[in-house]
Amino acid sequence: MATTAGRPSRIAKLPPRERILDAAEELFHSEGIRRVGVQAIAERAETTKTAIYRHFDTKDALVAEWLRIVAADYQAAFDRVEAEHPDAPGEQILGLARFIAEGLPRLSHRGCPFINSLAELPDRSHPARQVIEEHKARQTRRLVGMCTAAGLTDPEQAAAEITFVLEGAQVSTQNGSIDRAGDRLLRIVEGVVGARRADPGASGAPAGRR
Amino acid sequence: MATTAGRPSRIAKLPPRERILDAAEELFHSEGIRRVGVQAIAERAETTKTAIYRHFDTKDALVAEWLRIVAADYQAAFDRVEAEHPDAPGEQILGLARFIAEGLPRLSHRGCPFINSLAELPDRSHPARQVIEEHKARQTRRLVGMCTAAGLTDPEQAAAEITFVLEGAQVSTQNGSIDRAGDRLLRIVEGVVGARRADPGASGAPAGRR
DNA sequence: ACCATACGATACCGAACGGTACCGCTCGGA
DNA sequence: TCCGAGCGGTACCGTTCGGTATCGTATGGT
Numbered sequence: 001m002a003t004t005a006g007r008p009s010r011i012a013k014l015p016p017r018e019r020i021l022d023a024a025e026e027l028f029h030s031e032g033i034r035r036v037g038v039q040a041i042a043e044r045a046e047t048t049k050t051a052i053y054r055h056f057d058t059k060d061a062l063v064a065e066w067l068r069i070v071a072a073d074y075q076a077a078f079d080r081v082e083a084e085h086p087d088a089p090g091e092q093i094l095g096l097a098r099f100i101a102e103g104l105p106r107l108s109h110r111g112c113p114f115i116n117s118l119a120e121l122p123d124r125s126h127p128a129r130q131v132i133e134e135h136k137a138r139q140t141r142r143l144v145g146m147c148t149a150a151g152l153t154d155p156e157q158a159a160a161e162i163t164f165v166l167e168g169a170q171v172s173t174q175n176g177s178i179d180r181a182g183d184r185l186l187r188i189v190e191g192v193v194g195a196r197r198a199d200p201g202a203s204g205a206p207a208g209r210r
Numbered sequence: 211m212a213t214t215a216g217r218p219s220r221i222a223k224l225p226p227r228e229r230i231l232d233a234a235e236e237l238f239h240s241e242g243i244r245r246v247g248v249q250a251i252a253e254r255a256e257t258t259k260t261a262i263y264r265h266f267d268t269k270d271a272l273v274a275e276w277l278r279i280v281a282a283d284y285q286a287a288f289d290r291v292e293a294e295h296p297d298a299p300g301e302q303i304l305g306l307a308r309f310i311a312e313g314l315p316r317l318s319h320r321g322c323p324f325i326n327s328l329a330e331l332p333d334r335s336h337p338a339r340q341v342i343e344e345h346k347a348r349q350t351r352r353l354v355g356m357c358t359a360a361g362l363t364d365p366e367q368a369a370a371e372i373t374f375v376l377e378g379a380q381v382s383t384q385n386g387s388i389d390r391a392g393d394r395l396l397r398i399v400e401g402v403v404g405a406r407r408a409d410p411g412a413s414g415a416p417a418g419r420r
Numbered sequence: 421a422c423c424a425t426a427c428g429a430t431a432c433c434g435a436a437c438g439g440t441a442c443c444g445c446t447c448g449g450a
Numbered sequence: 451t452c453c454g455a456g457c458g459g460t461a462c463c464g465t466t467c468g469g470t471a472t473c474g475t476a477t478g479g480t
Contacts (some may be wrong), residue, residue, distance in 0.1 A: 016426085016427075016428095030332065031332050032329060032330060032332055034244045034245070034330070035244070035332065037466075037467060037468080038467080038468065038469080039466090039467085039468095047427085047428075048427085048428055048429065048430085049468090049469080049470095050427085050428075050429080050430090050470090050471095051426085051427065051428070053468095053469070053470080054426075054427080058468080058469080059467095059468065059469090109332075109334065110332060111328070111329065114385070115325065115329065115381055116329035117329075118321070118329075118381075118384055118385055119242060119321065119325065119326035119327075119328075119329035119330060120242060120244070120329060120330060122240065122241050122242055122245065122319075122320060124319065132385060133385055133386060133387070136382075136385045136386075136387035137387055139387070140387045140388065157394055157397065157398075160382075160388050160391070160394040160398075161375065161394070161398050163378060163382055163387065163388060164374065164375045164377075164378030164379050164382060164388075164391075164394075164395070164398065165371065165374045165375060165378055166378065167374075167377070167378040167381045167382060168373060168374030168375055168376065168377040168378035168379075168381070169374050169378075171325055171328075171377045171378070171381065172346075172370075172373055172374060172377060174328055175324070175328055175342060175343055175346045176343060176346075177343070177346035177347055177349070177350045177373065178350065178370050178373060178374075181370070181374075184367055184370040184371070184374075185374070187367065188367075188370075188371050188374065226456085226457075226458095247436070247437060247438080248437085248438065248439080249436090249437085249438095257457085257458070258457085258458055258459065258460085259438090259439080259440095260440090260441095260457085260458075260459080260460090261456085261457065261458070263438095263439070263440080264456075264457085268438080268439085269438065269439090
């Protein structure tokens with residue numbers, strides 16, 4: 001009843017399963033997994049608890065399915081960025097950073113769903129944890145591939161740096177400690193991609209990018 | 211009763227308020243704020259709920275007090291690192307990174323208390339949120355000061371990069387996507403401190419990098 | 421026309437939660 | 451000697467939670 005105001009049934013008349021997942025997405029992300037009750041999801045989806053339990057065995061299963069969808073969205077971003085810059089792995093990495101940077105304002109005070117969910121799910125056997133860990137592993141693998149293709153020296157180290165910076169930017173945006181985090185993020189990744197190339201000439205000072 | 215096993219009253223006979231805070235520290239960090247009930251804290255502290263509410267007005271106040279203590283620990287790490295390397299701001303920054311890197315294995319699968327608590331406290335008016343935000347702001351301010359003193363070009367950008375990397379390393383360790391995160395973290399910070407210096411005759415000589 | 425399925429609604433269950441009331445004990449300062 | 455504050459123990463309150471049972475209805479494929 002608290003957060004029901006001001007939403008003119010945008011969800012409208014999708015099948016209930018989609019409405020439930022949309023409502024879960026909004027609520028889980030904005031308020032956290034444990035704060036949101038099944039009843040609240042049902043109201044937001046304009047349906048009932050009964051309907052939710054017809055489609056999902058348990059609340060945990062719904063959480064896992066939500067994260068599976070989020071992970072698929074990130075995968076799609078990877079795909080898109082790869083398709084937009086074929087044979088230009090450096091540009092792919094920059095496109096990825098741009099994707100995250102552009103997403104920062106949108107999820108400004110609520111951060112990354114994976115990071116947040118991880119904090120709320122200490123139980124490593126929770127079904128959603130497996131979704132998160134597999135997603136992160138896949139993402140890292142792809143990023144290492146891009147770094148290798150970009151000809152960076154020590155691609156695993158570069159991928160680690162980019163991963164750290166991407167996640168750190170999201171966390172710092174969430175707690176408001178760094179302003180213009182998106183711009184800063186882009187400049188950092190440009191530095192990693194541009195300055196540490198194996199090609200000749202740019203040895204010593206990694207000048208250029210700043 | 212579930213988690214009481216295997217702990218031979220290490221807390222022993224501190225005054226109850228300290229026992230409560232110790233128990234809260236362990237439980238909040240390992241299981242999350244919302245998963246831990248006041249009753250569980252009481253059992254772990256070998257006291258009762260009544261005693262807890264004699265010392266803290268509410269559970270939220272206890273959470274805030276816990277985070278205040280954690281923040282003070284981080285502040286102390288800043289102080290120590292500053293005192294160990296007076297007039298050597300570059301070394302101070304590296305010492306800070308070392309402090310975080312060494313802490314990674316200890317909190318391996320449960321991450322940073324601030325990041326986790328942030329995820330569990332979407333309400334920005336929660337007393338603990340203020341503790342977190344003030345701590346992060348202080349930390350950023352000090353880091354910018356170190357970067358300025360170290361003569362880095364664009365110290366705010368460097369501080370942002372270091373902040374991102376520190377937080378990202380903790381998150382990545384938590385979800386297990388990056389191995390040897392501590393080593394990688396140190397090498398990255400060495401790069402930021404060593405390579406982007408404004409003056410040429412760098413004393414610390416982080417030359418051999420890669 | 422038929423029937424299985426999905427649906428919305430409501431009422432309910434047991435458990436756990438944050439928080440309170442009340443008890444009797446101990447111990448240290450005046 | 452007394453007395454009050456801090457303590458541990460227990461029972462309790464109202465609420466919310468995840469999950470279930472049950473009912474009547476709408477609907478769409480055959």
